[in-house]
Amino acid sequence: MTLPSFGPPTNWIEVPGANDRRDVENFLGRVRKMDESAAVRIVDTGGALRFWARTPFGPLGTRVVVGSASAPDQIVLAHALALNPDTDGRIDLGYLMPSAWQGMLPPPGGFVQIELVGAQEILDLARRGRDVAADESGPLGVAPSLLDQDVISINPDAAGGATGGDDGGEGDAGEAAATAVKMHTVFALTGLGFVPSRAGTAPAGEKVRVSVRGPWVRLDGRFGSVYHRPESLPLNVVR
Template sequence: MSGGERGLWPARAADRDDLATFTERALRLDDAAVVRLREREGGMIVAWVATGFDVLASRVVAGRIVPSDLSVGADVLLAGLRAAMSAGHVDPGFSMDSAWRGVLPPEKGFVYLDDVPAAAVLDLAERGMSLAKEHSSAFGPPTSLLDQEVLTVASQHDTVGIPMRCVLTLTAMGFLPQPTAEDRGAGDTDEVVRVRALPNWLRVDARFGTVYLRRGDPAVVLR
């Protein structure tokens, strides 16, 4: 790699495909989505997108990026990922750093609270989507629905409510594995989502990605 070369290098084809799936999901929510890519220690890249639910969604893949912090259009990034036929260089498109609004949560320091069965989160999402279809306007689901706390998670350190906006983001981004009919019949509850928190942030980790919500007014850091 030459010193001035700019781009994205997924470690494997599977990492490229994972990032493409993340980017495609982001575009389904917003056809003008901007993806922020940041290098992390250990040869990893964190992809971020600010969703219309005022929730940040992220996915970690193996690879490297130059420069180490870059915001790009999701549509151009997806085209570059699809055009790359191997795990080599990907052109992420023109820099759109000025289009990224808000701050990112810290990488470390989150306190573990508890695990929640993924099946329960999926059930809540199904109910939420039904209500959203019934009550949505041209501006999307009503804020009252998105702000409704549908789960409460507590530990000796903290108690947090998880609002519907987090649940809907987890499912819209495809972060939760969809159970098969066989899984439902067997009552499989092994799959969980992990809830962590900081005084100013809520973090929910699922198998295929993580969502972050600013505690208080999430729009403060996303708009």
């Protein structure tokens, strides 16, 4: 009996590199471990795909790989996405779930680097935070007071001011006034595996970059980035 052919997928992505597919699978595995019902947003930036997920702590995490897509912006559920290409190299996304995504994405560029923090310091903060959470968390999970705690405070004068934007231009030091990195952002960065480590130790000299644009704070690890914007501020895109 010949099975009917349903044709090529309607909603698809292409990630031609095997290493890139493994990287995305690792990212998706981390996302699923944090939240089995998490939504993943896939944005085609022209030659690259940016995979987004919101962590249970609040900040957004993103991983970028070389690839293309059938549409510039598609939303699926993490548990339903498997990176198994067909004979044409396309990965079928199945049904899209646009209603599963809540909130806005950060602006695509214009971030200003204000500090480089040692990766080991980030790992140590996450470890101490987990220890406190284990002792003080209740039946509803990690206490909000712990997640909202400022764990790194950056004074742009002490840090030497802004060192340039990610769009190749000069940074605006006015963007960098009194920036604080909160514990939930540290948890998101380490929980998604964006800081390389072996047995809790980062490679010597490894750094995490802290950048800002308006109310957004971004942390860049070697394997990905996390973004946070205080929810109390108006939800309009900075352009």
